[in-house]
Structures are given as C-alpha cells and as structure tokens.
Amino acid sequence: DQQVKQNSPSLSVQEGRISILNCDYTNSMFDYFLWYKKYPAEGPTFLISISSIKDKNEDGRFTVFLNKSAKHLSLHIVPSQPGDSAVYFCAASGMNTGNQFYFGTGTSLTVIP
Amino acid sequence: DAGITQSPRHKVTETGTPVTLRCHQTENHRYMYWYRQDPGHGLRLIHYSYGVKDTDKGEVSDGYSVSRSKTEDFLLTLESATSSQTSVYFCAISESLDRVSGYTFGSGTRLTVV
Numbered sequence: 001d002q003q004v005k006q007n008s009p010s011l012s013v014q015e016g017r018i019s020i021l022n023c024d025y026t027n028s029m030f031d032y033f034l035w036y037k038k039y040p041a042e043g044p045t046f047l048i049s050i051s052s053i054k055d056k057n058e059d060g061r062f063t064v065f066l067n068k069s070a071k072h073l074s075l076h077i078v079p080s081q082p083g084d085s086a087v088y089f090c091a092a093s094g095m096n097t098g099n100q101f102y103f104g105t106g107t108s109l110t111v112i113p
Numbered sequence: 114d115a116g117i118t119q120s121p122r123h124k125v126t127e128t129g130t131p132v133t134l135r136c137h138q139t140e141n142h143r144y145m146y147w148y149r150q151d152p153g154h155g156l157r158l159i160h161y162s163y164g165v166k167d168t169d170k171g172e173v174s175d176g177y178s179v180s181r182s183k184t185e186d187f188l189l190t191l192e193s194a195t196s197s198q199t200s201v202y203f204c205a206i207s208e209s210l211d212r213v214s215g216y217t218f219g220s221g222t223r224l225t226v227v
Binding site: 002004006032034036041042043044045046049051089091093100101102103104105106 | 157158171
C-alpha cells in the first residue's frame with residue numbers, strides 16, 4: 001500500500017517557466033517531508049525539506065508547499081532550467097514510522113530548452 | 114561529495130546463489146540504510162543500521178540480511194537470490210536522526226537475477 005504517491009510519472013516544461021511537481025500522502029502522522037532529485041546512473045540527491053509546522057519552505061529557485069488538510073505537498077521550480085531535468089522523488093516520515101522514510105514513485109521532469 | 118561507495122556497480126547472478134553488496138563510507142556517519150528502487154514503487158527501505166552491530170528491518174526485509182562490523186561498512190546479503198530481487202540497490206548514510214537534512218545516497222548497484 002503506497003503511503004506516498006506521485007500520480008504524474010512525467011512532466012515537460014519550457015525553459016524559464018514554472019515546474020510544479022505534486023505529491024500526496026495518506027498517513028496523517030507524517031511530519032517531515034523531503035524532495036530528492038535523481039539523475040540517471042546516480043543516487044538521489046537531497047533537494048529541500050519541510051516540517052509539518054510550516055506550510056512553505058524556500059531555497060533559491062525551489063519552493064515546497066505543504067497542505068496538511070489535503071495531505072498534499074508540491075515542489076515549485078522557478079525558473080526551470082534544462083539542468084533540472086531529472087526524476088524527482090518526494091519522501092515522508094512521521095513519529096509512528098520510526099526512522100523510516102516512505103518514498104513516492106517519482107516524477108520525471110524534462111525541461112525543454 | 115560525501116564519501117560513499119557501493120560495490121559492485123553492476124552484477125548478474127543466477128537464481129539461488131548468495132549475493133553480497135557492499136556499502137563503504139568515509140564520513141564516519143552513524144546511520145546507514147539499504148534501499149531498493151523498482152518501477153512503480155519508488156525507493157523502499159530494506160534494512161538500516163544505527164551503529165556497529167545494531168541493525169533493524171525496514172519495509173521490505175524478507176530475503177535479505179545485513180551486517181555492520183565496522184562503522185564504515187554496511188553489507189547487504191541476499192541469501193538465495195530470486196528474480197523478484199532484480200532491482201537497483203542504493204545505500205544511504207546520515208549523521209543523525211535529524212529528519213530535516215535528508216540522507217546522502219550512493220550511486221547504486223544494479224542487480225540482475227537470471
């Protein structure tokens with residue numbers, strides 16, 4: 001049973017425009033959420049995180065929004081660059097999951113020059 | 114780059130044979146993790162370690178065992194490989210249980226069981 005879901009397997013965006021990647025979760029006890037970026041033949045790289053006490057966290061071109069009532073988070077990339085083309089995973093953990101993060105299935109982002 | 118190395122990078126093995134994957138870190142981080150990545154499932158935790166000789170099971174631990182005899186090495190063993198264990202395996206490390214900072218992942222091992 002997938003506790004973290006990324007329903008869009010792929011997304012294409014023009015360079016300079018906004019990329020919005022979405023993630024839904026089912027466990028109301030999740031209180032930390034992370035986004036990872038993965039290039040082919042490499043391991044995932046930590047991108048940005050947010051705790052449940054916030055609804056927004058920003059780091060340069062990357063902003064993560066959290067809507068706890070909807071159990072939904074999103075990653076905004078503005079402006080999108082060709083180097084952002086990668087697979088993006090969201091991950092979540094909570095006090096009742098111990099040290100375990102649950103990952104979504106990933107969204108492959110292609111930024112078109 | 115954090116010093117985390119996985120070996121081998123690629124392996125093809127036959128059903129029923131034992132296989133050991135190695136994760137080596139030079140960061141002296143306390144916590145180490147083994148994940149597998151499969152289409153339609155994302156990354157799933159197999160086992161993790163919170164210190165030398167201290168390990169625990171993750172979400173998909175059946176058919177796998179781990180050992181950590183030194184801080185820097187975390188071994189994942191498939192006792193008798195099956196085709197369902199064909200996957201990409203990632204090792205990750207973290208210095209603490211601070212869940213805000215995320216993990217550092219290795220480059221992965223692609224395992225094919227034929």
